[in-house]
Amino acid sequence: MLIAGHLLPGTRFCRVDFWVPGGSPADVAGQARAWLGGPGDVPLLIATSGSTGTPKRVVLPRDAVLASVRASAARLGASGPWVLALPPSYVAGVQVVLRSLVAGHEPTVLERDGWPAGEGWFTSLVPTQLTRMLSSPADVAALRRAHTVLLGGGPIGATLRARAEEAGVHVVATYGSAETAGGCVYDGVPLDGVAVALGAGGRVRIAGPTLFSGYDGQPDLTREVLVDGWFLTSDAGRFDEDGRLALIGRLDDVIVTGGLNVPGPAVAERLRAHPAIGEVEVLGVPDDEWGNRVVAFVVPGSPVAEEVDQRPSRDPRPSVDELRDWVAGAHPRAWAPRQWVVLDAIPLLPNGKPDRQALRALALEDAAS
Template structure:
């Protein structure tokens, strides 16, 4: 299959995507390639068909109960940014580019953010006033703590948490429920499996990896989850976010969420870093003033004390990839430097 790779300045991507989306169904339309963030290694090149992207756009509008103009705050070359542009264009609106145009006037528009962006915007009066005018803020790209959701709701910002990836043409599970025609199942160890019309076709140049994760119409994600009593998918984090430390399984995302609730912590991430004594040591990367002993006690108040971090790395800010996700490789390097 022919394809084109999403690259370039936002304005150029908008025009190329506009032409691609406006092709008639009978035309020979090339696929579209978006790259993954590469947060845990080399980026993968994900091939999406026009039909898959449009299925996602339409299912999203159906679930939100409306469509309209979108504001781009994310890189246009990753799937979340591509989706913002496509949703706006399919709805008949040229997307607003926040860095160039600023927030739109009026109400009823949409925006997609990652948790770090929302956290910062809730503290900025101008951004907060704008977000209150939005129809919906889609929030994805990382763990979404209950405290952040509660803070947004108290501020009058309507948030819908999304789960998905480039391989699913973006978010395909909204607030724990799959979009129409999307199926969710759990495999061995709670590994999340997804199926439906939004799935990708292949990893370009990686046929073996494609066969590993696309099995009988299902995409085998790298995430673990559970289904709660209300039938909602709860994402527990990446399968490799479970840190085996001293023979115990420590769920990194749960520890990180607890740390973020500490009054002296502005931001936090938790990773396992190879260690000769523990196999992997639990490392807390924190923006804030709390000491390691304070944070260990804080975690132990809510969880098993064995989950408490054994190393604290203080940062001025969590290093991020261009798409707003934490740069896990940079964090691990900082942990090794700090030893």
Template sequence: MELFWVRGGADEVVASVADWLSADPAPPAVVETSGSTGAPKRVVLPRAAVLASVRASAERLGATGPWVLALPATFVAGLQVVVRSLVAGHRPTLLERDGWPEGEGWFVSLVPTQLRRMLTDPVDVAALRRAHTVLLGGGPIGASLRESAERAGVHVVATYGSAETAGGCVYDGVPLDGVAVALGEGGRIRIAGPTLFTGYDGDPTATAEVLRDGWFQTSDAGRIDADGRLEVIGRVDDVIVSGGLNVPGPAVAERLRTHPGLAAAEVLGVPDPEWGRRVVAFVVPAPPGPAPGLEELRDWVGATEPRAWAPRSLVVLDDIPLLGNGKPDRQALLALAGQQVRP
């Protein structure tokens, strides 16, 4: 089967995507997952699925227009920025080369780490205030980050999705039109609708494991709140079973990020002979530093969350290692846990 491989630099991707959008017929596109928890998968997306996502997104946002490309164009979020901008009749602005556009009413997609850093830069904040919408996805979006954006006057819409769903398909907890969301065993999120992929290239076994009867079985756990909105708790494997207790790593990390002495924080579980898995905090001190000590951070977590959730080890870093798409590099963090842990 002929495939359209989304590869190359930003300019090359923009040109090839423009050709793909006008092709008749068009082969399915292939984008790779980030590989944050292992080897990347090659996701096969029909053009109809990508365009269904583009249309539903525009309808939900209530507008179309030019987009700023601030993410790698070869990942699904970057591909969607390119497609949305081209469909709206605009070549996307490449942030790294061209900087922020003048005027108002444009759109941009970011991951939480990017937005957190941009909110500390007055130039970035001034630009983001001019955006119609900042789509924020690709990782847990805590209340503190949303509140910081609101205080700065930046309009943020939190998205949830993956390469397998042609990008974000749930906006601020509400599925896009045509998208269905359900919870399976253990709260595992299931998604159906016109934006789904057709499989993993060259891996029918992996495809069969997650694509069943028209539903995509995600690796994330969630719950439906009182308003009927989907709340993403985190990856199923983000729940750290430590000493027989289920510790939600993303919730602990979000609490740590509110500490005034920290600029960034992530939480993972590492193997431990006593606890099964030990809760480890990876933190970046806020200037001028140094980082708070472990006991202070344990007390900070315990002030609002169960004390048993508090980290038992601490790794202090100059920065959180990131993948090419801006997400935390979990494998790199786990490797660092074996070298720099402060019990």
């Protein structure tokens, strides 16, 4: 696989934007190494995930990227080889490549080489990947040999953390984005030099040496989110009793339905704790009556939970009423989803994050059928 990193004609960017199948791990690392050793004023141009709309092109100064690499190693208390399990066209993947190179190791490409045989290596995953890997004995055996599995790119609930701990996998939850050169908060604590504050409505703000310098070709948007040295994220959070940042979800994860504000991630996390449910995403979908209706996209997690339906409670498969009662056991009953879409798998973007636009299309299709 080849990481495309080249200077664009007439610009001063190093662009990282696609995979080419058939290459080797040396190909993946080669152009990243060239960038590390190239002119000091050439920034990295990398796209956001586009999980909620059109991807933006983020300009990351070299100093910001390297500040992130060094701060990550300092927080983990070690450095070493990394396993690339994410596309390097996104910030989490390219950071895996760079961390490995800075530590003096060629990255292993999971898709081509498999898990390494030794111990003490590192990798970075998104929650959907880890959820599926924890169902594979071979993957669990490999992940136990890792020094640390960084887990970011989406909500990381207590249920998933507990499953990883039971399996003997050392997980560190990370929070960040392309605009912060990747994860800049580890297990709720900012990396050295990074500052976190909360604005109106719990909006998370970040400052420090890992910040981007702007969006390529979008000066108005840059001015909107880069204010007085702070990056205004699209996420809401709070500080827990230990002063750690706890993510509530994206600001647009709050579903306004019938005049009620429903936090989708909280509903999804409750449903993930149900023994018959595997993967879950909860989103708001436009609705004529409610403004938005709360929709749960469910992948069954046990052989008896083949579908969510209206069967009597004596049937081993959970009914809609049972699942609504399950949600109401921890939250107001009005938070319970009004529509349930059963899937074989959650549709994903290339970086492993749920494809929200595809999910909403599936909900509309399901409602019309």
